Amino acid sequence: MEKVDWGKPWLSPVRERGICLQREVSKGKSVNEALNVISLEAVRFVPQSELPVGTAYEQFIWDTRCVPTRDNLHDFFNGLVWLEFPQAKRRINELQAQAIAQDGVGAVRGPLRDALAVFDENGALLQAPAALWQALRARDWQRLFIELRPLWAEARLVLFGHALLEKLVSPRKPMVAHVYQAPQAIKSIAALDDWLAQAMQPQPWDTKPFAPLPVLGVPGWWPGNEAPEFYADAQVFRPPRTPPCTAVQAA
Incomplete structure (x- = not known):
């Protein structure tokens, strides 16, 4: 996380919370623990190990309001976007869960799930x-x-x-x-x-x-x-x- 240059213009919208989150991680917290310190309670962040084998990631979030999180930059930024855009992230999750309920989880995502994942x-x-x-x-x-x-x-x-x-x-x-x-x-x-x-x-x-x-x-x-x-x-x-x-x- 120490590699992030918060002065970059594209980080301006998330800079304040991002710096706070990075500070918590630098104290020795895991990424999910750091996110929970400043979370607005739209969801909780849990270790990736809490995602049961065979359970779809999006379905687990919808059912539990918990986001499996690893200690890496990818999930650091995923959590940060959850903090900045909680309603939009929840809507993506809702639409993904609805599509999974309708079509199941196959080898290929349908057009809606694919578009949501891309965005x-x-x-x-x-x-x-x-x-x-x-x-x-x-x-x-x-x-x-x-x-x-x-x-x-x-x-x-x-x-x-x-x-x-x-x-x-x-x-x-x-x-x-x-x-x-x-x-x-x-x-x-x-x-x-x-x-x-x-x-x-x-x-x-x-x-x-x-x-x-x-x-x-x-x-x-x-x-x-x-x-x-x-x-x-x-x-x-x-x-x-x-x-x-x-x-x-x-x-």
Whole structure:
């Protein structure tokens, strides 16, 4: 946990609780013990060993309101997101448990469970002017990050995915978030949590209504992106997919 640089801009929304949590861990507490010290009681955090063999992780959380937690960065950030977004995390868990009750646990998750897992691990919320969203959906990186760069002063990107937060402890240019559109009018994280919990519905979430965003391209998030050449890397800032050509039959 000592590797986390809380000065990074993407950690701003979780910085205060994150530092408190890290402090508790540094005192010798396990991650689940540290989380329980500052938990808002939406759930309790328990050692991973309390998850019975053969029981689905999401089902166990729904049945017990207890989150199995290991002593690693991945679960550290998962717990931290539970503290910041308790309603949205609970809603994800509810939808996962409902899908498990309906379809069981198979080798392959259904579309809704898959979408929820993607967002839970790698999601983010973007509050931004319409022009930025249009450019993002079109994957028009030149317009999004260079032509419209001043508009980013009116935008806010809030990371939700705990795996993404973990990966950004060692930032790399190819890291991409799955971004969901949130209203600009919402100011506090608590209000954003409430809105997101209500916005999560089986439809359209089963279609993965997200846009890919290379997070280190966000202005102010990485020194290298101040140079326009940063966005010329087509392996990261990929052009939109083109539909396959269809053969035209002669009349």
